[in-house]
Amino acid sequence: MAAWRQKITAQPNAPEEVKTYDLVVVGGGLAGCAAAIAGAEQGLKVALIHDRPVLGGNASEEIRVHTLGIYGNFERILKKIDTEHYPNGSADAKLDQEKRDKNVKSYDNIDLFLNWRAYDAFSEENSVKYVDARQTFTGERKRFTAPYFVDSTGDGWIGFWAGAEFSYGRESVDTYGEHWEEHGELWSPKEADNAVMGSSVLWGSKDTDSPQSFPEVPWAMPVSKDYSEVNGEWQWEFSRNDLSQIDDAEEIRDHMLRAIYGSFSNAKNDEVNKNRKLEWVSYLVGKRESRRLVGDDIFTFNDAKEGTKFPDGVVIETRAVDVHYQTVLEDENNPDFISEALFYRGPQYYIPYRSLYSKNIKNLFMAGRNFSCSHAGLGGPRVMLTTGQMGAAVGYAASLCKKYEVMPREIYTGYLQEYLDLIEEQKYEKIPTSKK
Numbered sequence: 001m002a003a004w005r006q007k008i009t010a011q012p013n014a015p016e017e018v019k020t021y022d023l024v025v026v027g028g029g030l031a032g033c034a035a036a037i038a039g040a041e042q043g044l045k046v047a048l049i050h051d052r053p054v055l056g057g058n059a060s061e062e063i064r065v066h067t068l069g070i071y072g073n074f075e076r077i078l079k080k081i082d083t084e085h086y087p088n089g090s091a092d093a094k095l096d097q098e099k100r101d102k103n104v105k106s107y108d109n110i111d112l113f114l115n116w117r118a119y120d121a122f123s124e125e126n127s128v129k130y131v132d133a134r135q136t137f138t139g140e141r142k143r144f145t146a147p148y149f150v151d152s153t154g155d156g157w158i159g160f161w162a163g164a165e166f167s168y169g170r171e172s173v174d175t176y177g178e179h180w181e182e183h184g185e186l187w188s189p190k191e192a193d194n195a196v197m198g199s200s201v202l203w204g205s206k207d208t209d210s211p212q213s214f215p216e217v218p219w220a221m222p223v224s225k226d227y228s229e230v231n232g233e234w235q236w237e238f239s240r241n242d243l244s245q246i247d248d249a250e251e252i253r254d255h256m257l258r259a260i261y262g263s264f265s266n267a268k269n270d271e272v273n274k275n276r277k278l279e280w281v282s283y284l285v286g287k288r289e290s291r292r293l294v295g296d297d298i299f300t301f302n303d304a305k306e307g308t309k310f311p312d313g314v315v316i317e318t319r320a321v322d323v324h325y326q327t328v329l330e331d332e333n334n335p336d337f338i339s340e341a342l343f344y345r346g347p348q349y350y351i352p353y354r355s356l357y358s359k360n361i362k363n364l365f366m367a368g369r370n371f372s373c374s375h376a377g378l379g380g381p382r383v384m385l386t387t388g389q390m391g392a393a394v395g396y397a398a399s400l401c402k403k404y405e406v407m408p409r410e411i412y413t414g415y416l417q418e419y420l421d422l423i424e425e426q427k428y429e430k431i432p433t434s435k436k
Contacts, residue, residue, distance in 0.1 A: 002119070009139075011141075014132075015132055015141035015143045016141075017141075017142045017143065018130075018142075018143045018144075019111075019142055019144055019145070020144075020145045020146065021044075021045050021046060021047045021145070021146045022039070022044040022045045022046065022146060022147065022148070022398070023035075023036075023045070023046045023047070023146055023149070023150065023395075023398045024046075024047045024049065024144045024145075024146040025039075025047065025048045025049065025149075025150040026049045026118045026131060026133075026149070026151060026152065026153055026157070026158050027049075027050065027057070027152035027153040027368065028048055028055040028056070028057065028112075028114070028152075029055075029056060029057025029058065029059070029152060029154065029384070029387070030056065030057060030067065030078070030081055030082070030368075030384040030385070030387055030388040030391065031057075031152040031367035031368035031384075031390055032048060032050065032057075032152035032367070032391060033048070033055055033056070033081045033100065033104055033388070033391065034074065034077055034367070034388040034389070034391030034395065035150045035152060035365070035367050035391035035392065035394050035395040035398075036048040036104065036107075036110050036391075036395065037077050037080065037081075037103075037107065037110070037392070037395065038074075038077060038391070038392040038393075038394075039395035039396075039398050039399055040110045040395075041077075041107075041395075042395070042396060042398075042399030043109070043399065044109065044395075044398060044399055044402060045111075046107075046110045046111070047111050047113060047144050047146070048104070048111070048113065049113045049116050049118055049131070049144065050112075050113065050114055050116065051116065051117035052114070052115070053114055053115050054097055054101060054114070055081070055100050055101055055104055055114075056081070056096075056100055057154065057384070058384060059081075059082070059083050059093070059100075059384055060093070060097060061093040061094045061096075061097040062282065062283070062284050063202065063282055063284050063286045064088060064089045064090060064093040064202055064282065065088050065200075065234075065286050065384070066083045066084070066085050066087075066088055066090075067082045067083045067384040067385050068319060068383040068385060069317055069383040069384065069385030069386035069388075069389075070316065070317060070318055070319070070386075071385060072315055072316040072317070072386075073314075073316070073389070073392075073423050073424065073426055073427050074388065074389050074392040074423075074426060075427070076426065076427075077388075077392050077426070078389070078392070080099070080100070080103040080104075081100045081104070081388065082384070082385060082388070083096040084096060088202055088233055088234055089202035089204045089231075089232065089233070089280065090204075091280070113133065115135060115136045115137055116134065116136070116142070117133060117134055117136050118132065118133045118157060118158065119133065119134055120132040120161055121149075121158045121161035121162045122161075122162070123161075123162035123163055123361060126163075126361055126362050127361065127362045127363050128149045128162045128363055128364055130143050130144060130145045131143070131149065131158060132144075147363060147401070147402065148363050148365065148398045148401055148402070148408070149363060149364050149365065150364075150365045150366070150367055150391070150394055150398070151164075151293065151364060151365070151366045151368075151370060152366070152367045152368045152370075152387075152391060153368075153370065154287055154290065154368055154369055154370055155245075155246050155287070155290045155370065156290070156291035156292065156293045156366070156370035158364065159293040159358060159361065159366060159370070160291060162364060163361065164293050164294070164358045164359075164360060164361045164364060165293070165294035165358070165360050166293045166294060167291070167292050167294060167374075168194065168196070168244075168290065168291050169192060169193055169194040169195060170188065170192060170193050170375040171192050171374055171375060172189060172190060172191050173189060173190055175192070175374070176298075176300045176301070176374050176376075176377075178300060178301040178302060178374060178376045180301075183342055186325050186329065186330075186342065187323065187342060188375075188376060193241060194241050194242075194244075195239065195375075196239060196289040196290065196375065197237075197239060197289040197323065197324040197339075198237040198238045198239030198245070198252070198324065198339060199237065199238060199239070199245060199249065199252050199253070199256070199285035199288065200232075200234055200238075200285065200286045200288075201232070201253060201256035201257065201281070201282050201285055201286070202232055202233070202234075202236070202282050202286065203231070203232040203236070203260050203264075203278075203280060203281040203282065204231045204232065204280055205230045205264065205276050205277060205278045205279050206276065206277055207275050207276055208275045208276070208277050209275065211274045211275055212274070212276060212277040214265060214268045214278065217258075217261045217262055217265045220257075220258040220260075220261040220265065221262050221265075222258070223258035223259050223262055223337065224258065224259050224260075224262025224265070224266060224335070225262075225335065226266060227259070227262070227263045227335045227338075228263055228266035228267045228270070229266075229267060230264065230267045230273060230276055232260060235338050235339050235340070236256065236259070236260070236337060236338065236339075237288075237324060237326070237337065237338070237339035238252050238255055238256050238259075238336065238337045239252075239324075239326055239339075240326075240336070244290075245289065245290040246290045246291065249285055249287070252285055253283075253285045255337065257281070259335065259337040260281055261281075287369070288324065288369065288382060289369060289375070289378055289382065290369075290370070291370055292369075292370055292371065292372065292373055292374075292375075292378065293358055293364075293366045293371065293372060294358070294360075294372050295354055295355045295356060295358060295366070295371070295372030296354040296355075296359055296372075296409065296412070297310070297352045297355045297372060298355065298373060298374060298377070299351055299352070299355045299372060299373040299377045299381070300373070300377040301321060301344070301374065301376035301377050301379065303349060303351075304317075304321050304344075304346060304349040304377065304379075304381075305321070305344065305349075306346075306347075306349075307346065307347035307348055307350070308349065310350055310351075310352035310354075311416070312352045312353040312412055312416055312419075312420075313350030313351065313352055313353075314350075314351065314353045314389075314393040314419075314423055315351035315381065315386060315389040315390055315393060316348060316349075316350055317349055317350075317351070317380055317381050317386050317389075318348045318349075319386070320343045320344060320345040320380065321343070321344040321345075321346065321376070321379040321380040322341050322342070322379050322380065323342050323375075323376055323378075324339045324341050324342075325339060325340060326339055327339060327340050344379075349380065351371070351381055351386075351389075351390065353393065353397065353412055353419070354412055355371050355372040355373060356372070356393060356394050356397070356408075357394070357397075357408035357409060358408075359372070362407045362408070362409070363407055363408065365394040365398065366394075367387060367390035367391040367393070367394050368387045368390065368391070369382045369387060371390055392426070393423065394408075396419070396422050396423055396426075397411050397419060399422075400415055400418065400419055400422065
């Protein structure tokens with residue numbers, strides 16, 4: 001499609017407009033928003049590029065997942081962009097959307113590019129030189145240059161295009177010794193595979209005062225079969241080894257839409273639901289896992305299980321490790337769009353700064369579910385307040401990188417104590433919402 005589009009439009013290879021920043025953040029979920037805010041508060045000129053009309057990623061009013069995890073050292077920043085603990089799929093997401101967008105837009109030194117989708121990143125000598133993005137309505141293109149970049153795309157696109165090392169799927173049980181005997185292959189396989197946690201499409205219905213009609217949906221029944229439901233929570237999830245959560249995301253979404261409409265149609269056949277009306281169905285998948293970029297440290301399940309205290313631990317979490325699987329793997333008669341979770345409750349754990357920058361691309365940070373971790377290691381810290389902590393942590397690191405004109409790795413090797421002190425200060429310092 002890209003080659004065809006270029007041929008038809010006869011566009012030059014490079015966008016005509018080039019914009020230069022101190023820090024370019026790609027991806028406007030909680031991790032990207034927090035990275036942009038932290039960097040901006042330290043005086044960086046930041047570009048925040050996001051391919052949707054609103055910020056928040058899975059927390060946005062388009063997907064409506066409430067934020068989980070703890071604030072760690074970054075409560076002040078994360079409260080600007082988080083959500084109340086409403087039921088997933090609630091229309092209350094719109095209120096938090098207004099708060100989030102308003103707070104991010106209040107920073108004079110954050111240039112926000114909504115509905116701009118990054119489509120390429122170029123690296124030279126193991127360093128990202130620029131990111132190209134296209135406006136999704138007009139097709140206008142811009143090139144973004146900076147000394148430092150943050151990949152908070154979730155799918156690790158900037159790292160992928162730039163040639164960063166990455167992983168996808170489950171490692172073998174022997175790779176990191178992450179076995180949990182009670183759950184065997186469901187937890188960690190003998191041989192590596194492409195299984196990852198799936199994507200959800202949230203939805204809901206409501207009771208009314210009068211009978212509500214619903215059309216026949218024969219196209220949905222091969223997926224839903226005889227399953228009947230009137231609301232969908234996080235368990236409505238789909239993953240299959242032959243489908244990529246990146247390349248096949250639209251097929252995954254469409255499969256879930258068939259599951260939703262078919263299941264609701266079945267429920268409408270019950271007299272008790274005659275007044276029930278389908279209220280809202282998301283049109284986007286809420287992803288849990290895809291590419292994971294590789295850093296100097298790979299955070300594993302054992303690090304969470306043992307509460308490893310890293311010298312550069314900058315993210316703190318207490319949430320249980322929570323890894324999902326499709327229930328059809330236990331019983332082939334189960335619907336293939338319903339998942340279950342395996343919870344491991346351990347001590348407080350820490351994520352090191354070394355898991356938040358690329359091992360081989362010198363000026364690339366990552367924050368969000370595409371940070372450096374194993375499949376099982378992602379189970380706990382993949383939720384949004386934790387990924388928001390990651391974003392804030394790399395935003396502050398980027399400010400020190402600029403101060404000393406060094407690369408992210410050198411913050412660990414040469415300026416770690418100053419970095420940790422800067423993070424510690426954030427728990428107490430009151431910084432204005434707008435700082436030039």
